[in-house]
Amino acid sequence: MSESKFHFVAFSGSLRRGSYNTMALHAAQKLAPSHITITQEDISDIPLYNADLHTGHFPEHVAYLVKQIRQSDGVLIVSPEYNYSIPGVLKNAIDMLSRHPDKPFDNKAVAIMGASIGQVGTARMQYHLRQVMVFLNAYAVNRPEVMIAKAQDKFDEQGNLTDETAKKQIPQLLEALATLSEKLKAAG
Numbered sequence: 001m002s003e004s005k006f007h008f009v010a011f012s013g014s015l016r017r018g019s020y021n022t023m024a025l026h027a028a029q030k031l032a033p034s035h036i037t038i039t040q041e042d043i044s045d046i047p048l049y050n051a052d053l054h055t056g057h058f059p060e061h062v063a064y065l066v067k068q069i070r071q072s073d074g075v076l077i078v079s080p081e082y083n084y085s086i087p088g089v090l091k092n093a094i095d096m097l098s099r100h101p102d103k104p105f106d107n108k109a110v111a112i113m114g115a116s117i118g119q120v121g122t123a124r125m126q127y128h129l130r131q132v133m134v135f136l137n138a139y140a141v142n143r144p145e146v147m148i149a150k151a152q153d154k155f156d157e158q159g160n161l162t163d164e165t166a167k168k169q170i171p172q173l174l175e176a177l178a179t180l181s182e183k184l185k186a187a188g
Contacts, residue, residue: 013079
C-alpha cells in the first residue's frame, strides 16, 4: 500500500459520558498509523428522523456531517450493542444522514468496531450494521473484526485501552479501511 494520507470521520454509537465505545474511538485516534487521521463527529444533536419534516430541509448539523463524510476517505463507527442490535441513536443518525440528497455513505469505505461489557463484544450489532451498510451502498471492512468484550476490564481509570489484542487489531482495522478506501477510489 502506498503512503497516501487518509482522513476518516468517526462516530461513537453511545452518548453516555464514560462510554467504553468513545474510549475505544479515542484509542483508535491514538493508535492510528502516522498516515491516518481520525476526526470524531458528534451525533447527539441529530433530531429524530421524520420524513414530514426532513424531506426538503435538513438541520444544519446534519448537512455539516454529510459534508464531512463525503469529504473523508472513510468512516469509522464505534458502537455498543443494545438489545442485540444497533443503538437507536446511531440508527437514527444513519437514517437521517442517508436521506440527504448527497447520499454520504454511497460508495464509502466503512469500518466497524465496538466494546461491550458482555461476552460477545458487539458481534450482533456489527452484523446488523453491516446489513444497513449494504443498503446504503457502503463497503464495510471484513477483517479484522474488533469486538472488545468485557470492556469494563479493558480500560484503565483514565479511559486508556489496556487490552493488547485490541491494541494490535485497531491499527490493522484502520489500515484495512485505508486499503478499501484506496480501492474504491481507483475503481470509481
